């Protein structure tokens with residue numbers, strides 16, 4: 001096909017220009033760090049333990065000022081001591097604020113305190129969240145609502161307070177940034193997480209839509225999608241996690257919070273928006289892209305093609321594990 005044919009055909013010409021533009025933009029941004037942190041003010045929600053604490057530790061070591069927000073003051077104080085010890089410059093500031101981020105009013109109060117004491121945040125990274133896994137039939141409706149509040153409302157109020165404060169502030173030289181924390185269950189929900197996965201899927205949806213809207217305000221919005229992370233929250237989960245959920249998520253090796261954070265920061269530095277932390281996570285993302293902006297165009301396209309077929313098979317196998325488990329329970333005379 002000659003170039004003439006391409007340029008004379010409106011659909012081909014449009015597709016061609018979009019592909020060329022995407023490649024040019026990705027080449028242009030290649031090598032440029034899209035997530036500078038030194039000297040910047042970062043709020044980390046859920047920064048008192050687990051993944052959030054690892055985010056705070058890494059960014060403190062890279063020269064950022066850090067505010068951690070969580071509920072328990074004792075845990076906050078202990079974590080802040082550790083985080084401030086990771087500082088590399090005397091100019092870095094550290095602050096811990098106790099707030100329940102399921103409440104919009106509390107979230108606003110915490111953000112106002114940050115502004116008053118240290119200024120408008122440059123980066124807001126939401127990590128607060130967690131789950132009490134279980135069989136759907138066993139939750140009370142209050143418990144179901146609590147999972148939504150704990151995961152989605154915390155993220156929603158945090159993003160809202162951040163966008164309101166950032167858009168009201170004078171423009172900053174470096175782009176301001178919001179990072180949300182979802183989970184791979186937003187791509188592929190499994191049995192035992194049905195109170196939790198929909199809240200994480202809602203975060204994915206918010207990240208995609210807000211990213212688009214925030215192009216208006218010159219604020220970057222990204223979200224990360226870890227699989228199993230070995231954290232205090234995970235330890236707690238294991239206590240109530242159905243055996244079946246453990247079997248299904250056994251396909252995943254798990255990562256330390258440090259590994260997860262290094263992978264997320266790498267993605268952010270490359271300017272990625274929907275960030276996975278393992279190859280399996282990328283495969284799951286590849287099968288669930290929708291209209292989200294791509295990370296690695298080549299890999300994601302390949303996965304998107306292959307996964308159409310792979311999901312048909314893997315999905316069946318996963319379902320078969322469930323049926324196998326049900327039969328095992330019946331055979332052993334056990335009830336769930």
Ligand SMILES: NC(=O)C1=CN([C@@H]2O[C@H](COP(=O)(O)OP(=O)(O)OC[C@H]3O[C@@H](n4cnc5c(N)ncnc54)[C@H](OP(=O)(O)O)[C@@H]3O)[C@@H](O)[C@H]2O)C=CC1
Nearest residue numbers: 046048049050051070071072101128129183228229231233
């Ligand atoms: N661990 C895992 O396997 C995975 C976790 N994730 C997600 O990563 C994030 C971090 O998980 P992880 O490190 O395991 O969690 P942890 O339970 O270890 O830590 C959760 C943090 O969030 C804070 N927090 C919880 N609820 C609230 C609230 N209502 N208001 C303010 N702060 C709150 C906690 O402090 P306090 O209790 O004092 O408020 C704590 O600092 C979560 O969003 C989780 O869903 C995603 C994939 C896998």
Ligand SMILES: CCCCCCCCCCCCCCCC(=O)[C@@H](N)CO
Nearest residue numbers: 131183185227228248249251252283284
């Ligand atoms: C196409 C590629 C093959 C796909 C195989 C599917 C394997 C499913 C693994 C699911 C892992 C779920 C981790 C959830 C972590 C989480 O969010 C909770 N621990 C909450 O803290």
